[in-house]
Amino acid sequence: MTNPMPAPEVEHSDPLDDTREKDESMPREASSIELKGLRKQFGKDTVALDGVDLTIDAGEFFTLLGPSGCGKTTLLRILAGLEEPDAGKLLIGGKDVTDIPPHRRSVNTVFQSYALFPHLSVRDNLAFGLRMRGESSAERERKVAQVADFIQLGSLVERRVDQLSGGQRQRIALARALVCEPNVLLLDEPLSALDAGLRGQLQVELQRIQKRLGMTFVFVTHDQDEAMVMSDRIAVLDSGIIQQVGTPSEVYEHPVNAFVARFMGHDNLFAIQRSADNWVDTELGRLQLDPAQQRSEQQGWLLIRPETLELGGEVPAGYNRLEGTVKERLYRGSRIEYRLEVNGVTLMAVASNVGQRLHAVGDRVTVSFCPEDLVRVAA
Missing domain, CATH: 2.40.50.140 (Nucleic acid-binding proteins)
Incomplete structure (x- = not known):
């Protein structure tokens, strides 16, 4: 049956779209991220981001850490293009993408809620974004097989999503984000709904995948232990302001202020x-x-x-x-x-x-x- 929705044209001349051939092992050319004076306000009184300046290196596993309401999810949504900043600039790979719509950014997001189609098979879920981009059936099959092998999905590709466990669904959501080959992957508390044992297992798996891909990962969490286990660097946010940026050991062992110290779990403050x-x-x-x-x-x-x-x-x-x-x-x-x-x-x-x-x-x-x-x- 013919798809009633015409597939969008792929603009191969657009410098924001990465269309180069990729190695079969799925390594990526990562992009750096630079935020310059980002500000976002909701209503008259709620300042979600208050002049954020931040640089994330290409190929880095970078975590935005902080309590609920600190601005970390708003920042992630601005990176994805789902929110527009009131002021400031966003550069990805050295290019100003502040006003570029989401579908023209080489960025994908893994959500906490998975956002999968429960009535479709795993294979069709993985291929959905590729089909919307107008890629051929043969190319979709090649990329789906490649990412399924990389994430080690095995026979899961033939099953329906509603037949899978929470951990399996999270792996499918990750695979669906990777199959479109973004330069930056955003992860919005993707492990928070899982039990402790499975969460620890997927923390290790996510870190392994990121290192193999060499892709830039931006991870959002409120869990200090999770941030320290997985990250190359951490930014601790409070009230829309970055309090400290550093390696896990720097942030834990040498917090710059009392808020960071307490949030990292330190009780011995005198x-x-x-x-x-x-x-x-x-x-x-x-x-x-x-x-x-x-x-x-x-x-x-x-x-x-x-x-x-x-x-x-x-x-x-x-x-x-x-x-x-x-x-x-x-x-x-x-x-x-x-x-x-x-x-x-x-x-x-x-x-x-x-x-x-x-x-x-x-x-x-x-x-x-x-x-x-x-x-x-x-x-």
């Missing part, structure tokens, strides 16, 4: 009451700092990561030493989490569950830590 030279006064007492942590400003916070604390044993020379009482002991499988009371405030500590002495609730323990492990954080 207000700095006074500081001079290489020491600070906090609720815990006077603590020695590494000289590199000296700051001219007096205010701010001191971060003590729980995994850097040593409980019991001899205290090495030059280390900070505190005395505390174990108030709670939480079993976390490979590690033990302790809630300690030190000078009337709570201090969190994490210790390995292998080869370590376990401290009971009520025990008095010595807490020691190296000055180099203390991090000063802006308010």
